[in-house]
Structure formats: structure tokens, C-alpha cells
Amino acid sequence: MAKPMHPTPNLDQLESGPWPSFVTGLKRLAKDKDYVVDVLGHLEHSYQTRKGYWKGGTVGVRGYGGGVIPRFTEIKDDAGQPVFKDAAEFHTIRIMPPPGMHYDTATLRQMCDVWEKYGSGLIALHGQTGDIMFQGCTTENVQPAWDEFNKMGFDMGGAGPSVRTGMSCVGAARCEQSCYDEAKAHTMVVNRFLDDIHRPALPYKFKFKFSGCPNDCMNSIQRSDMAIIGTWRDNMRTDEALAKKWFAKHGMNELVNDVVSRCPTKAIQIKEIKDVRKTGSISSVALNDTQALEIDNKDCVRCMHCINVMTGALATGVDKGATILIGGKRTLKIGDLMGTVAVPFFKLQNDEDYENLVELGQTIIDFFAENALEHERTGEMIERIGLVNFLEGIGLEIDANMVNSPRMNPYVNTLGWDEEVAKINAKKAAA
Numbered sequence: 001m002a003k004p005m006h007p008t009p010n011l012d013q014l015e016s017g018p019w020p021s022f023v024t025g026l027k028r029l030a031k032d033k034d035y036v037v038d039v040l041g042h043l044e045h046s047y048q049t050r051k052g053y054w055k056g057g058t059v060g061v062r063g064y065g066g067g068v069i070p071r072f073t074e075i076k077d078d079a080g081q082p083v084f085k086d087a088a089e090f091h092t093i094r095i096m097p098p099p100g101m102h103y104d105t106a107t108l109r110q111m112c113d114v115w116e117k118y119g120s121g122l123i124a125l126h127g128q129t130g131d132i133m134f135q136g137c138t139t140e141n142v143q144p145a146w147d148e149f150n151k152m153g154f155d156m157g158g159a160g161p162s163v164r165t166g167m168s169c170v171g172a173a174r175c176e177q178s179c180y181d182e183a184k185a186h187t188m189v190v191n192r193f194l195d196d197i198h199r200p201a202l203p204y205k206f207k208f209k210f211s212g213c214p215n216d217c218m219n220s221i222q223r224s225d226m227a228i229i230g231t232w233r234d235n236m237r238t239d240e241a242l243a244k245k246w247f248a249k250h251g252m253n254e255l256v257n258d259v260v261s262r263c264p265t266k267a268i269q270i271k272e273i274k275d276v277r278k279t280g281s282i283s284s285v286a287l288n289d290t291q292a293l294e295i296d297n298k299d300c301v302r303c304m305h306c307i308n309v310m311t312g313a314l315a316t317g318v319d320k321g322a323t324i325l326i327g328g329k330r331t332l333k334i335g336d337l338m339g340t341v342a343v344p345f346f347k348l349q350n351d352e353d354y355e356n357l358v359e360l361g362q363t364i365i366d367f368f369a370e371n372a373l374e375h376e377r378t379g380e381m382i383e384r385i386g387l388v389n390f391l392e393g394i395g396l397e398i399d400a401n402m403v404n405s406p407r408m409n410p411y412v413n414t415l416g417w418d419e420e421v422a423k424i425n426a427k428k429a430a431a
Helices: 009-013 022-030 034-049 105-118 139-151 182-192 194-198 240-260 305-309 351-371 378-385 387-394 417-430
Strands: 092-095 122-125 132-135 208-211 226-232 268-272 282-286 291-296 320-326 340-347
Touching: 009 034, 022 034, 022 122, 092 139, 105 122, 105 132, 105 139, 182 194, 182 208, 182 226, 182 351, 226 351, 240 268, 240 282, 240 291, 240 305, 320 351, 320 378, 340 351, 340 387, 351 378, 351 387, 378 387
Parallel strands: 208 226
Antiparallel strands: 092 132, 122 132, 226 320, 268 291, 282 291, 320 340
């Protein structure tokens, strides 16, 4: 039986709303853990004073330079002793999940048992960095808890200025929209950069995220320094039987209002079957005996909306790969950044293609390590040095798809353009 609870009037209010509260879960844990009783008291004090009292420090496990997030309390009495002594330390252990986040229930139960024994009982699956976050542990219990997780076959996740734990969607294992083998790409990247994950040596963190299609279920474009997002470069596939079945159930109003009108580039039209164009970029599918859906693929920007609504009737193409975007991040020095296209289409079909992807990641990290300032993310580095310098540094050709925003000034100085064209034509002729 744990010691008596501290008065928590502010926290109690969080249980009064219509939604489940984390406070209820903490109180349940507090019935058996003095540690969590003082965690609640500590949090209540923060609410009363409107100030945070956790500070960092140094806590780790043998053989690893990162992976443990240390937290020590600053709430002390006049003698310098912690007021909430049972929760004077609240460290977090980051554990690397399997690609695609595949678990069986026995594994999850074993993890819970370990954390009930050594920690607070709080577990977050998953943090934005990708790790399983085992939150709330004393310094003396960090090593034995880690030993137990390691015996289960799990490794420590990334923390600090290092390559962070990658994240990948369930992808090819369960999702019909998948455009490449996310788990394979994720595994190969982790294996290559394992030392950079465990021993922080970069200017700041570097994150990989793997999404199997443009739905981007991993939020990779906003939250990763190198986003690998599945895509295709041929025409969208269609299935006439499923299209007719969908249309019979949902009708013309839903087709117009939720598919055609929502296409961002107006690439979709409803036409009489006899009027459907027969060109290389057109996909078409009959809806009934007289009407068809026509998709002009050259205008398609792979937003996935029509495929999500009419799944099966419309599907991704067969020439699949990924778009590589660099520099996404949440707010730090210059605000939020979304990834900038570095490779519009990266073929991912065989082992050599996946090796090339890993090599590109290595090249980008090497450039980042040499050119970024301390505590500067990749996107901020690109903003500072310019995209052209970054592309030249990693050896990529400039492509129109890399344009971040349209020109503000419509006037272009064309002096010397004819000479440049002549040089290019001369090179082509010589080749």
C-alpha cells in the first residue's frame, strides 16, 4: 500500500471533463507506488506555481552515449533536500521499436511487467521521434530496466545530437497503397547508422521517416530531416467492376462533391464514355453504361484523395518508388519547415536501389555534420546556405520539382541565355 496522496485540487479538475484524463491513470498507479504519489504532488506544485521544475543532467547505461532522458527535480526544502523525495528523479528510457511498429501481445505484456517493476508504469507508444517512451525511473533502476529490455531483443533509441530512431508505417505488411518496402528501407538505414544513433556526434538531431505512399501516415514531410515518401510515376490504375459498384452505392452527388471537386489540380472529369480521350497520360474507368471517370495523370499531384475515397476502383500505379524530401522540422530557430524535394522519384525495386538510398542518407548526414552550426537542423542549414549549395554539396542535379515557392518577380534577365543553350546543345552533340 502506497503512502497517503498529496492534495491535488488542480489536477482533480482535469478529471471533471467529458474526456479520459491522464490524472486518473496516475492515481490508479499511485495506489501501489510511492513514486507516483510524489509525481502527482510534484505536478500539482507546478500547476500551483505555473512553473516547471525538472532539469537535465547525465544518466546513461553502459556502452551507450544516449537513449536516456535525465530529469532531476529542482523543488528542494531549506536544507536542500527534495520535497517530493520519492520522485526526485524522473528519467525516461527510449527503446527502439520494430519497423512498422509490429508487436505481439506477449511482448507488450512483458514490457509492461518490466516497467511496473523498475519504473513508474507510464509508457508512451510512440513519441514523435519514434521510440517507445518508458517515462519515470530513478537513476539506480535505469540500468537494470535497460538490461531487461535488451534481453527481450530491443535496442536503445536515439537521443541528443544524433541520428534519431526512424519511424515507418505498417506499409507493405498490411496496406494496399504501399509503394515500396518500408520495413526493408527502415531496417537498412538503422543498421547503417546504429553507431550514430547510440553515440551522439552531430551538430543536432537527424531524423529519418518512411511513409509508403503520399498519405504520409508518419507525418514525415513535417517531422523528419529525410523523408522517404512512396509514390509512382506512371498512370493511376483503375478497376471497372469496383468503380461501377462504388458508383451504384454512392451516386453522382458524392462523386462530384467528394471526388471531382476536391481534386486540387482539376485532373478528374466525368465524361460520356464515347468522349473519353485516348492519350498516354489518361486513365479512365466506366461508372455505368454511358458515363466514365477520366483522370489526366500528367496533372495529378499524388494527393491520394480520390484513391482514398474510391479505394480499389482507383489505385496507385505500377512504376513505384519514393520521393525524397529534406529538411522538415518542428519549430526551433526559424519556425516550422516542411521537407524540400531533393529527389522527385527514387526507384526502389531491388537490393541495389535500397543500398543507393542508404548511401544518399550517408552523403546528406556527412554534409550536415560538416556544414551545420551547433543546434541547427538540416532544414535550417539549407535555409542559411541556400538550396543550390546544398544540392551541389551532395551531388544532386537541380530539378524543377525542387521549387519551394513561385517567383515573386515576373521579370527575368535573359542575357546570356542563347550562349548557354548553344553550350548545352554542343555538349549533347559531342556525346
